[in-house]
Amino acid sequence: MERVAVLGASKKEDRYSYKAVDLLKKHGHKVFPINPVEKEILDLPVYGSLADLPERPDTLSLYVNPKLIEKVVDDIIELNPKRVIFNPGTESDSAMEKIKAAGITVVQGCTLIMLNTNQF
Secondary structure (H helix, E strand, O other): OOEEEEEOOOOOOOOHHHHHHHHHHHOOOEEEEEOOOOOEEOOEEOEOOHHHOOOOOOEEEEOOOHHHHHHHHHHHHHHOOOEEEEOOOOOOHHHHHHHHHOOOEEEEOOHHHHHHOOOO
């Protein structure tokens, strides 16, 4: 069981971030949704920011605009997950390079596809 934080988690069922939280739960992972507005998603407590997480995740899966990622890249590095997944549409070359330089594994991929194909 991996600890996975989902930055940009949503309560909206049609959002990929919602589907990722759901599928991560179904695969038995310990999931930490992050959203500054929501309080609960799929019966899980939601954390307002990376700094609010109760423990360090093994994986951070990103579902936010690249501009937001660039603003929190130092927080990501401080959190020090083992890997960061840049889902489609979240890619930021500068953030990816900075995270890699900090010794954190960077993956450009889709959490949903990785889970469904046993590549997570």
